[in-house]
Amino acid sequence: MAQQRVIVVGGGLAGLAATMRLAELGRHVDLISMVPVKRSHSVCAQGGINAVNSLTRLQGDSEWKHFDDSVYGGDFLQNQPPVKEMCEWGPRIVDMMDRLGVMFNRTPEGKRDQRRFGGTLYKRTAFAGATTGQQLLYALDEQVRRWEVEGKVKKYEFWEFLGPIVDGKGICRGAVAQDMFSMEIRAFPGDAVVLATGGCGMIFGKSTMSMICTGGAAARAFKAGVKYANGEFIQVHPTAIPGSDKHRLMSESARGEGGRVWVPRRKGDDRDPRQIPMEERWYFLEERYPKYGNLVPRDIATREIFNVCVNEGLSVDPNEYCVYLDVTELPSTTQHKLEGILEIYEKFRGLDPRVMPMKIFPAVHYSMGGLWCDFEKDPHTGGLVLDSPRNQMTNIPGLYVIGEADYQYHGANRLGANSLLSCIFAGLIVGPAIDSWLNALPAGSAAAQPSSLFEGEAARHKEQYEQLINSKGDQNPYLLHRELGQTMTKNVTVVRYNQGIEETLAKIDELAERYKRVAIADTSNWTNQNLSFTRALGDMLIMARVIARGALLRNECRGAHYKPDYAIPAPKGGDPETVRTEAVRWVQAFRKQTQEWLKTTIAEYTPDGPKISYEQVDTSLIPPRPRTYGLVGAEIIEQVWRDTQSADEKAAQQAQPAGA
Amino acid sequence: MAHERTVKLRVKRQDTPGSPSYWQEFEVPYEPQMNITTCLQLIAAHGRTAQGQQAAPVAYDANCLEEVCGSCTMLINGRVRQACSALVDDLLSTPDDVITLEPMTKFPVVRDLFVDRSRMFEHLKRVRAWVPVDNSVDDTPPPLMSQKVQEQGYPLQRCMTCGCCVEACPQVNEHNAFIGPAAIGQAMLYQKHGIGQNLAEERLEALRDTGGVAGCGNAQNCVKVCPKGVPLTDAIARANRQLTIYSLRRWFDR
Ligand SMILES: Cc1cc2nc3c(=O)[nH]c(=O)nc-3n(C[C@H](O)[C@H](O)[C@H](O)COP(=O)(O)OP(=O)(O)OC[C@H]3O[C@@H](n4cnc5c(N)ncnc54)[C@H](O)[C@@H]3O)c2cc1C
Numbered sequence: 043m044a045q046q047r048v049i050v051v052g053g054g055l056a057g058l059a060a061t062m063r064l065a066e067l068g069r070h071v072d073l074i075s076m077v078p079v080k081r082s083h084s085v086c087a088q089g090g091i092n093a094v095n096s097l098t099r100l101q102g103d104s105e106w107k108h109f110d111d112s113v114y115g116g117d118f119l120q121n122q123p124p125v126k127e128m129c130e131w132g133p134r135i136v137d138m139m140d141r142l143g144v145m146f147n148r149t150p151e152g153k154r155d156q157r158r159f160g161g162t163l164y165k166r167t168a169f170a171g172a173t174t175g176q177q178l179l180y181a182l183d184e185q186v187r188r189w190e191v192e193g194k195v196k197k198y199e200f201w202e203f204l205g206p207i208v209d210g211k212g213i214c215r216g217a218v219a220q221d222m223f224s225m226e227i228r229a230f231p232g233d234a235v236v237l238a239t240g241g242c243g244m245i246f247g248k249s250t251m252s253m254i255c256t257g258g259a260a261a262r263a264f265k266a267g268v269k270y271a272n273g274e275f276i277q278v279h280p281t282a283i284p285g286s287d288k289h290r291l292m293s294e295s296a297r298g299e300g301g302r303v304w305v306p307r308r309k310g311d312d313r314d315p316r317q318i319p320m321e322e323r324w325y326f327l328e329e330r331y332p333k334y335g336n337l338v339p340r341d342i343a344t345r346e347i348f349n350v351c352v353n354e355g356l357s358v359d360p361n362e363y364c365v366y367l368d369v370t371e372l373p374s375t376t377q378h379k380l381e382g383i384l385e386i387y388e389k390f391r392g393l394d395p396r397v398m399p400m401k402i403f404p405a406v407h408y409s410m411g412g413l414w415c416d417f418e419k420d421p422h423t424g425g426l427v428l429d430s431p432r433n434q435m436t437n438i439p440g441l442y443v444i445g446e447a448d449y450q451y452h453g454a455n456r457l458g459a460n461s462l463l464s465c466i467f468a469g470l471i472v473g474p475a476i477d478s479w480l481n482a483l484p485a486g487s488a489a490a491q492p493s494s495l496f497e498g499e500a501a502r503h504k505e506q507y508e509q510l511i512n513s514k515g516d517q518n519p520y521l522l523h524r525e526l527g528q529t530m531t532k533n534v535t536v537v538r539y540n541q542g543i544e545e546t547l548a549k550i551d552e553l554a555e556r557y558k559r560v561a562i563a564d565t566s567n568w569t570n571q572n573l574s575f576t577r578a579l580g581d582m583l584i585m586a587r588v589i590a591r592g593a594l595l596r597n598e599c600r601g602a603h604y605k606p607d608y609a610i611p612a613p614k615g616g617d618p619e620t621v622r623t624e625a626v627r628w629v630q631a632f633r634k635q636t637q638e639w640l641k642t643t644i645a646e647y648t649p650d651g652p653k654i655s656y657e658q659v660d661t662s663l664i665p666p667r668p669r670t671y672g673l674v675g676a677e678i679i680e681q682v683w684r685d686t687q688s689a690d691e692k693a694a695q696q697a698q699p700a701g702a
Numbered sequence: 703m704a705h706e707r708t709v710k711l712r713v714k715r716q717d718t719p720g721s722p723s724y725w726q727e728f729e730v731p732y733e734p735q736m737n738i739t740t741c742l743q744l745i746a747a748h749g750r751t752a753q754g755q756q757a758a759p760v761a762y763d764a765n766c767l768e769e770v771c772g773s774c775t776m777l778i779n780g781r782v783r784q785a786c787s788a789l790v791d792d793l794l795s796t797p798d799d800v801i802t803l804e805p806m807t808k809f810p811v812v813r814d815l816f817v818d819r820s821r822m823f824e825h826l827k828r829v830r831a832w833v834p835v836d837n838s839v840d841d842t843p844p845p846l847m848s849q850k851v852q853e854q855g856y857p858l859q860r861c862m863t864c865g866c867c868v869e870a871c872p873q874v875n876e877h878n879a880f881i882g883p884a885a886i887g888q889a890m891l892y893q894k895h896g897i898g899q900n901l902a903e904e905r906l907e908a909l910r911d912t913g914g915v916a917g918c919g920n921a922q923n924c925v926k927v928c929p930k931g932v933p934l935t936d937a938i939a940r941a942n943r944q945l946t947i948y949s950l951r952r953w954f955d956r
């Protein structure tokens with residue numbers, strides 16, 4: 043029998059974890075990546091990785107609480123079994139990374155130090171300085187290098203994935219990729235293919251993401267028939283530094299270590315921030331959310347910043363929505379733990395954040411949505427059946443997706459430091475899933491398929507390549523990209539209005555029309571980056587439609603998706619009686635919204651734009667509840683909610699026949 | 703329009719690995735706080751030289767744009783560094799200065815500013831800079847690590863294989879097989895790690911071989927150009943000490 047092979051596309055944390063796990067299980071892997079895997083976008087992650095630990099346990103923390111924080115943070119849009127399983131694996135995963143040599147910060151005893159991150163009250167985040175992603179990635183990179191030396195892994199770096207190969211029965215049999223130097227296009231037979239190709243921030247022009255985060259690979263799978271889920275859920279991070287080529291992140295760890303967000307209380311106060319006395323500063327997050335303070339989840343922090351800048355007019359920069367992030371009062375040992383990010387601010391802004399409060403603003407950061415994938419729930423534990431071939435499998439059998447490219451773990455809003463966890467977790471569980479798939483491979487191995495299948499697919503992609511490289515229009519791809527980014531950022535980020543989204547959809551149509559006349563300035567058949575970018579631009583236009591269309595149709599507020607026209611109005615002040623009546627109305631509206639909108643958006647490709655449908659969410663373990671984070675003034679909602687819950691329970695008990 | 707400030711750049715170009723190189727000049731609109739990767743993006747978007755001739759976008763390697771992935775190393779005004787963290791304002795003493803961009807010289811050119819650094823990754827294979835666990839997913843608790851060991855290891859683990867040290871090292875040249883400072887730094891990373899130390903001797907063997915530590919001429923250029931302040935000369939000194947002890951022990955154990 044021909045040797046079975048697995049193709050892993052992408053070598054960020056998710057792809058490397060999967061490759062390592064598959065190699066350990068004795069499988070042969072071809073690892074395809076656009077950049078040397080050590081340079082994947084995961085290196086950018088700064089703050090850390092979440093898991094319950096001995097310290098937080100003493101304070102009453104548990105895997106269940108991590109799970110609860112994650113689904114509450116995600117506004118209940120996740121299927122709960124995979125999230126529960128992930129949180130249970132947290133401690134094991136961080137221990138594993140520790141064994142694999144990550145230089146996590148230490149306590150005097152030699153245990154891992156921990157910091158607090160957004161959306162939780164526990165210090166649950168392990169970290170290596172402020173460059174945790176880099177350290178995690180390098181440790182996994184070395185493990186994969188070890189398997190490369192052992193002959194289990196073959197790397198194809200500087201190769202770009204162009205599409206999956208799907209046979210007549212709809213089963214994935216490999217992938218087509220292009221050598222980014224020689225431009226050779228080749229079909230790789232594979233008995234399972236894993237996409238670990240990361241996020242799609244480039245659709246918004248500038249984001250905190252790396253240059254290759256175009257979502258191109260996901261779009262190519264989408265075009266081949268893979269469903270795309272929850273595309274409209276895009277995380278805008280509250281604290282970044284604006285830049286001319288990209289926005290650079292100031293990690294949540296700055297706040298986790300005690301950094302504070304503020305603006306001057308007086309409009310137009312342009313004094314040097316160091317001269318503004320304490321009582322003239324407005325620490326708006328601390329004031330409005332005393333329980334979570336500066337560490338409310340990102341969607342909330344971002345909206346609050348937007349609010350103080352736009353509605354209160356208190357921005358500290360006339361051209362951007364800027365507020366101060368202040369670490370000047372932290373002790374130098376604490377500042378030392380943040381060195382990696384403070385260096386970034388210093389290098390790119392030319393100011394020392396140790397003495398001068400940083401000016402920061404919200405920027406597109408992460409995509410909660412992604413390619414759809416399946417899971418198999420264990421009815422006894424509520425978690426997953428760990429060796430089920432269904433875990434992480436897309437709707438094309440044999441084609442898997444993991445990491446930021448999938449949609450499974452973060453619902454409507456991701457908690458900080460949960461992504462590194464979800465990437466590694468999905469990478470680890472896809473190993474046994476694929477092992478099971480390969481053990482019962484339908485209709486023989488990929489190598490046994492007719493060669494015409496592979497030749498045909500390679501030829502089709504070659505033809506598309508030829509067509510693109512010879513296109514001689516009048517449209518500059520870089521300028522089209524800029525226009526796409528501008529319209530997406532303007533209308534499909536923090537605050538969304540249907541009229542604006544419709545404008546953006548019309549703009550995308552116009553750009554897609556102009557894209558047909560795109561000019562390729564470089565006609566060389568050697569290392570043609572111009573071509574690769576232009577091809578990805580075509581893909582970005584497809585995904586932009588998925589994002590905008592999903593956003594248009596979802597008439598509610600959930601996590602990162604916020605439409606003021608559909609927000610449930612908060613109870614206004616007044617006498618207790620009125621407030622209570624309003625809160626009751628609020629809770630009724632909330633229940634109605636849950637019934638109507640707590641569902642996954644599913645997009646399917648058609649040449650005329652995405653077809654949208656919806657799918658039930660598995661909330662069997664933790665029922666949805668209002669997400670207030672202890673907002674001052676929202677106590678009454680919590681109260682009414684509790685009252686209705688217990689009334690419901692009583693009614694349910696009474697409805698049960700005696701003795702049942 | 704006529705008075706709009708611009709940035710002038712001279713770029714050393716080369717179409718394919720074997721072909722001769724040539725220079726082209728470009729002019730791009732100035733933006734405050736812009737860096738060299740922005741200039742290269744603007745060159746691509748404009749598609750013309752300063753003289754108005756059509757020009758293919760300049761090929762260069764880049765990804766993170768925040769000096770953490772190590773991709774975009776090149777010679778900027780003759781100095782090896784990352785293009786994404788090279789701010790135009792810091793490179794100009796007068797607005798009329800011309801910034802020169804060249805590919806690194808110690809690696810084969812792929813195209814324009816894009817070089818092939820695969821050799822550096824091959825060297826990492828040789829020094830076995832990994833932790834030899836039996837199995838990744840395993841419920842064994844990790845070994846404790848003192849703050850001191852962490853503080854020694856963390857700076858080494860920030861090495862992004864960018865190639866600056868290799869470019870600056872006089873000992874890396876065609877007459878010499880020296881693997882360069884970066885790989886030695888990584889070889890030292892896990893020598894004291896609870897599990898990583900199990901490969902300590904194998905790593906020292908690799909560093910004893912041709913091209914190993916003995917190749918270092920102590921010019922100390924590496925630490926001067928390292929963008930991440932990786933303590934490379936310390937690592938080389940440590941490697942030397944460990945090798946001496948190791949060789950002696952081997953001699954006694956004969
Ligand atoms: C600045 C920043 C800081 C962050 N900090 C944190 C943090 O502290 N904690 C946390 O939990 N999360 C953090 N995140 C999020 C987290 O870093 C990412 O979600 C995560 O690293 C994604 O990993 P991945 O493995 O899915 O993909 P990536 O690391 O993006 O890797 C994608 C891989 O796919 C390859 N690829 C892509 N397209 C193709 C193609 N067409 N063909 C071939 N290969 C392809 C690439 O070469 C690459 O190897 C941060 C994100 C950013 C932007």
Ligand code: FES
Pocket residue numbers: 763764765766767768769770771772773774775784785786787
């Ligand atoms: S692009 Fe990553 S270091 Fe410059």
